[in-house]
Amino acid sequence: xxxxxxxxxxxTNACKLCKPLGACLAFKGxxxxxxxxxxxxxxxxxxxxxxxxxxREPMDIASSSxxxxxxxxxxxxxxxxxxxxxxTKYRGGLIGIATTCLTETIGDDVHLLLxxxxxxxxxxxxxxxxxxxxxxSTPSYSGTHMEGFHATVRAVVDQLAxxxxxxxxxxxxxxxxxxxxIRDLKEVIADFGLPATVLPDLSLTVDGPAAETYExxxxxxxxxxxxxxxxxSRASIEFGRxxxxxxxxxxVLERKFSVPRHALGTPIGLRESDAFFRTLESLADERIxxxxxxxxxxxxxxxVDAHKYLFGKRAVVYGEEDLVVGLTAFLVETGIRPVLCAxxxxxxxxxxxxxxxxDGILDEPPLVRDNIDFHEIxxxxxxxxxxxxxxxxxxxRIARDLRVPLIRVGFPIHDRFGGPRILHLGYRGSQALLxxxxxxxxxxxxxxxxxxxxxx
Amino acid sequence: MNMQIFEERKDQIxxxxxxxxxxxxxxxxxxxxxSQRACxxxxxxxxxxxxxxxxxxVHGPIGCAAYTWDIRGALSSGPExxxxxxxxxxxxxxxxxxxxxxxxxxLVELIxxxxxxxAFVYSTCIVGIIGDDLxxxxxxxxxxxxxxxxxxxxxxxxxxxxxxxxAACKAMFRLVGTEDTxxxxxxxxxxxxxxxxxxxxxxxRDYYSRMGVEVVANVTGDGRVRDLCxxxxxxxxxxxxxxxxxxxAKMMEAEYGIPFLRVSYFGVxxxxxxxxxxxxxxxxxxxxxxxxxxxxxxxxxxxxxxxxEEYRCKLSGKKAAIYVxxxxxxxxxxxxxxxxxxxxxxxxxxxxxxxxxQELYEITDEGTIIVDDTNPLELSSFLQxxxxxxxxxGVKERPIAYKLGVGFCDHNHERKxxxxxxxxxxxxxxxxxxxxxxxxxxxxxxxxxxxxGDRTASSTRSxxxxxxx
Numbered sequence: 001x002x003x004x005x006x007x008x009x010x011x012t013n014a015c016k017l018c019k020p021l022g023a024c025l026a027f028k029g030x031x032x033x034x035x036x037x038x039x040x041x042x043x044x045x046x047x048x049x050x051x052x053x054x055x056r057e058p059m060d061i062a063s064s065s066x067x068x069x070x071x072x073x074x075x076x077x078x079x080x081x082x083x084x085x086x087x088t089k090y091r092g093g094l095i096g097i098a099t100t101c102l103t104e105t106i107g108d109d110v111h112l113l114l115x116x117x118x119x120x121x122x123x124x125x126x127x128x129x130x131x132x133x134x135x136x137s138t139p140s141y142s143g144t145h146m147e148g149f150h151a152t153v154r155a156v157v158d159q160l161a162x163x164x165x166x167x168x169x170x171x172x173x174x175x176x177x178x179x180x181x182i183r184d185l186k187e188v189i190a191d192f193g194l195p196a197t198v199l200p201d202l203s204l205t206v207d208g209p210a211a212e213t214y215e216x217x218x219x220x221x222x223x224x225x226x227x228x229x230x231x232x233s234r235a236s237i238e239f240g241r242x243x244x245x246x247x248x249x250x251x252v253l254e255r256k257f258s259v260p261r262h263a264l265g266t267p268i269g270l271r272e273s274d275a276f277f278r279t280l281e282s283l284a285d286e287r288i289x290x291x292x293x294x295x296x297x298x299x300x301x302x303x304v305d306a307h308k309y310l311f312g313k314r315a316v317v318y319g320e321e322d323l324v325v326g327l328t329a330f331l332v333e334t335g336i337r338p339v340l341c342a343x344x345x346x347x348x349x350x351x352x353x354x355x356x357x358x359d360g361i362l363d364e365p366p367l368v369r370d371n372i373d374f375h376e377i378x379x380x381x382x383x384x385x386x387x388x389x390x391x392x393x394x395x396x397r398i399a400r401d402l403r404v405p406l407i408r409v410g411f412p413i414h415d416r417f418g419g420p421r422i423l424h425l426g427y428r429g430s431q432a433l434l435x436x437x438x439x440x441x442x443x444x445x446x447x448x449x450x451x452x453x454x455x456x
Numbered sequence: 457m458n459m460q461i462f463e464e465r466k467d468q469i470x471x472x473x474x475x476x477x478x479x480x481x482x483x484x485x486x487x488x489x490x491s492q493r494a495c496x497x498x499x500x501x502x503x504x505x506x507x508x509x510x511x512x513x514v515h516g517p518i519g520c521a522a523y524t525w526d527i528r529g530a531l532s533s534g535p536e537x538x539x540x541x542x543x544x545x546x547x548x549x550x551x552x553x554x555x556x557x558x559x560x561x562x563l564v565e566l567i568x569x570x571x572x573x574x575a576f577v578y579s580t581c582i583v584g585i586i587g588d589d590l591x592x593x594x595x596x597x598x599x600x601x602x603x604x605x606x607x608x609x610x611x612x613x614x615x616x617x618x619x620x621x622x623a624a625c626k627a628m629f630r631l632v633g634t635e636d637t638x639x640x641x642x643x644x645x646x647x648x649x650x651x652x653x654x655x656x657x658x659x660x661r662d663y664y665s666r667m668g669v670e671v672v673a674n675v676t677g678d679g680r681v682r683d684l685c686x687x688x689x690x691x692x693x694x695x696x697x698x699x700x701x702x703x704x705a706k707m708m709e710a711e712y713g714i715p716f717l718r719v720s721y722f723g724v725x726x727x728x729x730x731x732x733x734x735x736x737x738x739x740x741x742x743x744x745x746x747x748x749x750x751x752x753x754x755x756x757x758x759x760x761x762x763x764x765e766e767y768r769c770k771l772s773g774k775k776a777a778i779y780v781x782x783x784x785x786x787x788x789x790x791x792x793x794x795x796x797x798x799x800x801x802x803x804x805x806x807x808x809x810x811x812x813x814q815e816l817y818e819i820t821d822e823g824t825i826i827v828d829d830t831n832p833l834e835l836s837s838f839l840q841x842x843x844x845x846x847x848x849x850g851v852k853e854r855p856i857a858y859k860l861g862v863g864f865c866d867h868n869h870e871r872k873x874x875x876x877x878x879x880x881x882x883x884x885x886x887x888x889x890x891x892x893x894x895x896x897x898x899x900x901x902x903x904x905x906x907x908x909g910d911r912t913a914s915s916t917r918s919x920x921x922x923x924x925x
Contacts, residue, residue, distance in 0.1 A: 042495025
């Protein structure tokens with residue numbers, strides 16, 4: 001079934017976040033970067049609070065803290081003052097400036113203001129190693145946090161990547177995935193002997209170790225030197241079947257520097273992971289390392305062991321579009337039947353992507369709805385009678401009302417521990433998800449049984 | 457001067473003992489300083505949020521509503537409409553052509569669906585810029601639907617959180633005086649400034665009920681529209697928290713001649729004093745009230761003190777830091793830490809006034825850092841410099857403490873146990889104890905190991921008897 005138009009005017013319990021939040025998350029995955037929102041103070045503070053509740057890590061997002069007079073006369077002076085302050089106090093390598101609905105609407109020309117800033121503060125910039133100033137337009141009234149995330153990755157590549165031929169690097173543009181996922185992806189690529197630039201790299205910046213001293217900017221992130229070299233890499237791999245062409249960073253690298261691009265689905269489940277590993281095989285000209293052959297084998301073995309627990313179980317899957325597509329690809333392989341694939345975004349590509357990943361396994365694709373809120377998800381779920389929900393924490397109330405388990409994945413995880421350490425991708429991530437899902441279903445059955453079976 | 461302190465903020469930080477006290481506050485946050493403050497919208501949303509049978513519609517793009525969805529406990533004993541997040545989710549077309557039609561349609565749709573007792577419509581930054589006439593749309597819907605529909609002028613950029621408190625008070629004041637007050641006791645109050653994050657309001661209401669005081673309206677924890685509408689029938693407004701609802705109390709005093717008292721329900725001393733103040737106010741109307749109050753406090757303390765004593769022995773001499781939204785909360789926290797034998801070495805707030813800081817200055821010890829509208833860089837350096845054992849703040853302060861290997865107590869959004877009332881003091885002591893005494897700190901690389909000598913020193917200081925209140 002196709003995505004339909006929204007039946008309600010109002011939005012209740014949004015299944016999306018705003019664009020600048022996605023920008024902050026993407027900037028946060030770059031070495032030495034400080035995200036900076038050009039807008040009023042509340043945006044930065046609200047987003048910090050929201051993001052911290054998931055990662056449980058420091059999350060400094062600067063703001064130009066505009067007041068009423070700036071809304072009337074323009075926010076340029078405060079933008080410059082804020083940049084100066086961030087530069088001198090944080091001493092980072094990059095300041096990532098994202099706009100907000102306020103500054104987009106009053107018409108601040110950030111590009112021009114940055115040009116002026118570079119001129120006016122030339123000496124100060126020089127004495128602070130000339131941090132990169134990357135800007136991205138993220139008005140919250142068009143698109144979701146995912147558009148903000150992708151637009152930022154694209155802006156970083158567009159503004160910083162140069163043509164430096166001759167390096168053997170692979171660019172990996174994974175989209176918004178967990179810290180554990182990035183760690184795993186890096187390990188997989190390293191196992192193929194491929195040097196890689198992963199952008200953004202949230203693996204350490206949002207899931208860091210206990211440290212000797214307080215770091216003003218959390219260590220880790222994609223090194224700026226490597227971002228500069230992305231124009232000379234051998235190839236780019238970009239995840240996301242719903243990623244629109246105008247938000248694709250790999251297309252920028254292809255257009256400007258002729259870096260070949262491999263567009264793949266977010267690799268969850270066997271088929272999408274196989275496609276990823278095959279791409280790595282061809283790029284490395286190496287067979288898939290034994291370690292990963294075994295992981296794949298164990299996953300297939302687990303599919304078999306689990307099949308009776310899962311066959312025909314009805315799942316409601318919700319969240320960001322590419323995550324939902326990846327999860328759906330995986331779920332249908334196990335015998336679970338997604339009955340609703342629901343997303344707050346509206347790239348327009350969701351129905352086609354869901355058809356692609358369910359084709360050959362399901363007789364007909366599940367109900368697919370984009371531009372949806374949790375109010376509607378709840379209405380539909382009530383009719384569809386799912387056995388489980390899969391998505392972020394925000395579906396908890398629905399799962400509670402329906403008395404079915406919620407498998408927490410993605411972002412945000414506000415009501416459980418360890419959100420950044422949830423593994424979703426590749427054979428290993430699929431294995432972790434499978435174990436979690438099977439156990440949740442067994443647990444639900446065991447808890448509701450009068451007999452209290454001790455073997456399942 | 458500390459390297460982390462912005463030149464422009466030097467006057468917003470004071471170290472007691474350095475020089476005469478003169479702190480700058482209540483000014484716009486410095487650009488680029490990563491203030492812990494939010495915006496006008498946040499101030500309004502926080503205050504009105506717990507009114508549980510009202511529809512709270514955020515007119516703007518999705519973020520403002522998404523980030524405040526079920527953001528804090530604000531427990532309700534009945535309806536829970538406030539726990540849903542409603543937005544007009546303005547899109548580019550709405551920004552260009554105006555959002556009034558969408559607002560109207562959304563309001564009608566939601567009122568038909570939920571049948572709320574009233575509706576609050578929050579203005580956001582963008583609405584202030586595109587100039588939607590909220591007042592006109594609200595009036596029209598009010599006429600058509602027969603419920604109060606009240607605009608909240610909370611454009612984010614129009615000041616700080618304090619301006620948002622004011623906008624919320626103005627919005628609530630439009631409800632006051634619109635319902636019949638017959639049958640309200642002459643010994644009656646409104647409770648202002650408690651948001652019932654974890655059931656505090658129920659604890660406090662129980663105390664008042666045992667004193668024989670009728671509570672007309674909770675403003676706004678576990679709040680109801682009708683109670684607000686008849687709140688002008690109460691004899692006294694009892695206001696907690698320095699900023700958030702004081703404006704409403706002042707408006708009600710001017711319009712209806714209702715006096716107000718400032719109280720705090722946090723900590724033994726302030727809790728008892730609050731009840732005594734209210735009893736004193738009603739002494740003429742109810743001569744027995746003071747005796748009942750004294751007996752109530754005695755009963756509570758008989759249970760509390762022996763248990764508090766145990767914590768005090770363990771916690772005495774430990775160092776605490778406080779950073780909260782309103783300064784009034786900080787006064788009580790300082791006293792509460794003192795009761796536990798702990799030293800407060802850093803205290804600050806997002807929205808304190810000159811008078812608030814003067815009072816903080818008077819009740820703090822020499823060497824204490826007093827700070828207005830601070831940020832992660834300053835906080836992290838102060839926590840390290842002062843070798844703090846436990847930090848009290850909100851969600852945004854927590855990771856700063858934890859990265860430094862410092863204990864933490866959430867006094868805001870995410871706590872689940874009540875910290876108000878006599879029982880709240882015990883909960884507070886328990887929580888401080890469980891964070892400070894956890895074995896995990898010994899494994900944190902940044903944390904200095906405690907020398908044996910220090911351990912003994914703190915325990916000898918510990919077990920002096922608690923004074924009666």
